[in-house]
Amino acid sequence: MCRMLGYIGAPVLLQDLVVRPDNALLNQTTDAQLLAMLNLAGFGLAAWNDDLADAHLPLTFHSTNVAVFDANLRALAARLPVRSLVAHLRGVPLDGSATINQQSLHPFQLAGSPLVLAHNGDLANFGAMRSSLWPHIKPDIARRMTALTDSAFLHALMLSQLDDPAGPFTAAEIFRAITAALRVVRRARADHGIHRSSSVNLVASDGRNLVATRFTFDFGRFETPPFQGGIEYLSQWFTIGERYAFADGEWKMTGGSGAGTLVASEPLTRDVSTWVEVPEYGALLVEADGAVRRRIEMIDC
Numbered sequence: 001m002c003r004m005l006g007y008i009g010a011p012v013l014l015q016d017l018v019v020r021p022d023n024a025l026l027n028q029t030t031d032a033q034l035l036a037m038l039n040l041a042g043f044g045l046a047a048w049n050d051d052l053a054d055a056h057l058p059l060t061f062h063s064t065n066v067a068v069f070d071a072n073l074r075a076l077a078a079r080l081p082v083r084s085l086v087a088h089l090r091g092v093p094l095d096g097s098a099t100i101n102q103q104s105l106h107p108f109q110l111a112g113s114p115l116v117l118a119h120n121g122d123l124a125n126f127g128a129m130r131s132s133l134w135p136h137i138k139p140d141i142a143r144r145m146t147a148l149t150d151s152a153f154l155h156a157l158m159l160s161q162l163d164d165p166a167g168p169f170t171a172a173e174i175f176r177a178i179t180a181a182l183r184v185v186r187r188a189r190a191d192h193g194i195h196r197s198s199s200v201n202l203v204a205s206d207g208r209n210l211v212a213t214r215f216t217f218d219f220g221r222f223e224t225p226p227f228q229g230g231i232e233y234l235s236q237w238f239t240i241g242e243r244y245a246f247a248d249g250e251w252k253m254t255g256g257s258g259a260g261t262l263v264a265s266e267p268l269t270r271d272v273s274t275w276v277e278v279p280e281y282g283a284l285l286v287e288a289d290g291a292v293r294r295r296i297e298m299i300d301c
Contacts, residue, residue, distance in 0.1 A: 175211050
């Protein structure tokens with residue numbers, strides 16, 4: 001399985017989110033606390049900074065290097081402030097079956113669209129159902145896809161549910177697009193007799209809204225040993241505060257205004273008392289364009 005995080009709030013250096021915390025995303029390359037697997041198949045991020053040209057579109061970075069040893073990533077992280085971020089560590093089975101290239105790295109983005117997607121999970125027997133998913137992807141989106149992985153298809157299916165992939169969106173529209181995409185996948189699984197447990201924890205953002213899901217198809221059903229090394233329901237956590245800062249000996253959300261939101265596969269800090277799990281079969285919706293609004297929605301698909 002993979003590791004990922006999403007952030008919306010006051011501008012903060014990228015390294016304060018992915019390098020400096022005790023359980024920083026880069027440290028999870030080899031030492032994830034809640035899922036003891038190696039995540040060696042690359043790293044990617046989409047970051048928003050209002051001082052960049054075309055500020056509504058994310059700056060993206062993808063590298064197949066082992067993230068914790070990536071000097072270019074660390075140099076970028078030390079200089080780049082971000083007001084919104086989706087970052088992802090890719091984990092794949094250690095059996096040589098996966099393709100390791102930049103096109104397969106998350107978060108996925110299509111040219112001209114600000115809406116990106118990162119996925120923690122695995123769609124079982126995806127090769128069998130791939131052909132059934134093509135008719136549900138808009139031709140213009142299909143032409144711009146650069147990868148054929150399960151996660152890339154989830155991104156394309158999500159975009160295909162929207163009237164205009166260029167936006168603008170609301171968090172509710174993004175959530176509806178995700179649930180519609182999951183319904184398409186569920187029908188394809190049924191058509192092909194696929195019932196193996198398949199996790200679909202997602203973080204989607206357009207830089208102003210964020211949606212984080214915690215979802216699994218057919219939880220607990222395995223014909224073969226599960227990829228994630230156990231039968232646990234994959235975790236998704238969030239914490240809120242006024243801003244992300246160094247306090248009490250660690251980097252964390254501080255203050256009580258609730259202007260910022262940080263969501264991650266697992267808490268990044270030693271003190272986990274301020275972190276809350278997204279409920280199973282649920283999603284966290286955050287709108288941060290103006291007044292910050294958050295809510296939990298259950299996924300019905």
